[in-house]
Amino acid sequence: MEVPKYIGIIGAGECSEPIYGLAREVGLEIGKRGWALVCGGLGGVMEASARGCTEAGGITIGILPGLEKASANVYIRLPLPTGLGEGRNLLVVRAAEVLISIAGGFGTLSEIALALKMNKPVIGLETWPDIPGIRYVSDCREAMQWVSKLV
Amino acid sequence: MEVPKYIGIIGAGECSEPIYGLAREVGLEIGKRGWALVCGGLGGVMEASARGCTEAGGITIGILPGLEKASANVYIRLPLPTGLGEGRNLLVVRAAEVLISIAGGFGTLSEIALALKMNKPVIGLETWPDIPGIRYVSDCREAMQWVSKLV
């Protein structure tokens, strides 16, 4: 049974249109490469990236804060309700081999920090600045080059 | 995006050959119906049921106690390492719509109890006896009849 690589996408539940477009592009590239996308399952960056991944025929896993599968965005193929609230952030990080942080608020910052604490690579796209350990990139193409090296 | 129903299979990490056969048969029927199988991802009943589900082309999700995807049995398509130890039992229960308990030890008993506490249906096959709330059945066919009604 071939297990796909998991790429974690972290970012806020609401985002601007340009960030939505960027996240969708990242998701698309993940799906094209046969990797699975893991995220928090809600809106904004999570929705956009899951949408792109789905459009490329990829698998999307949404690790949800609440207890209802229906709270996932419509591009999540496999929603996992946890009931842990923000505690699900840790599970996104523990599941992923590599994380890509796109923009994001405090929830995203907690995931960046947890990932770096566990020595998991974090690639940053227009995200929290000046955090030592993040590999900052300027576009989707460069992000994919890093992910390809890392997985 | 069509989200599959999740059937949780709970049972011990080691089991007798007849129980292995029974769990495999249950997994096969789950896979045939297009449901996803959720379990704890390790050996015994978890392996047997994932094996059956995979043989029928179904999706298998393994919610693991440890931090390594590689600790999953080879029939798990989507392993989720949690690092929560027995805490992952709760996540199996929260993810599943219906649970089928096959034989099992104390870990299984904890999952039965958590599921009944949350008012999730639990179907019992040669499992912990005399627990009010479990729908005890005598074979795989009868278990599937119940699951079909419930999902």
Add this chain to the structure above:
Amino acid sequence: MEVPKYIGIIGAGECSEPIYGLAREVGLEIGKRGWALVCGGLGGVMEASARGCTEAGGITIGILPGLEKASANVYIRLPLPTGLGEGRNLLVVRAAEVLISIAGGFGTLSEIALALKMNKPVIGLETWPDIPGIRYVSDCREAMQWVSKLV
């Protein structure tokens, strides 16, 4: 710094008057011996035992399912809000050296099972019957004899 032994009391959030009296008596004996009482922090058996322990001057820790300290019963000196729902049951078990199960429903059964899975001793007072591994006793005095041997 002397760390007290933790005795976990598990039992339902609602109970009959005789069970309330029994749990209060058990709590009183725990407090007298200088042990700390750990429980789920809500009503019924949890309240009664915390009340007894407090009356004897003992420390009571309530590991709560919700996010509000104020949801603890009034005999809890140190409420710990977790926001994990039933996930807090695992934390009660992991904290305690020995558990005493008094009556109880499915939540209690999950705690019994988790404790036995981790090889922690469980003493049973008018609780779930016929579970191998529970040391069933008939009164508070006998329960205390066992706890004294075990801690």
Add this chain to the structure above:
Amino acid sequence: MEVPKYIGIIGAGECSEPIYGLAREVGLEIGKRGWALVCGGLGGVMEASARGCTEAGGITIGILPGLEKASANVYIRLPLPTGLGEGRNLLVVRAAEVLISIAGGFGTLSEIALALKMNKPVIGLETWPDIPGIRYVSDCREAMQWVSKLV
């Protein structure tokens, strides 16, 4: 039963001598005011602050990543083993009314972010810079003024 206010101290498990001194001073002031100190229970800033709090006769609660009470530093009066690894960071944040961040690494940053996500006040002493939402202060006295206003 009077429940104390909980002040969460977050900071790394190893620290310089000046930071150790600062954390100890903060802990001392917490203990003097009758507040309880909640932290992750290990070394460095956690140990220093617990030490100070204990010296003032205060209560110290250590929410531990592992399963052993004995892994707590010697100034923790009430160690709580969770077995959740970094997952215990969330519990420190959920327990505390106010958090004081002293220096710190990625674990601390995850706690800062989780706290701000939950709208809990975070006071910063020589800690991660430039995070909107943190109330940066320059010494223990100023930190205590803020805490006094907030609890």
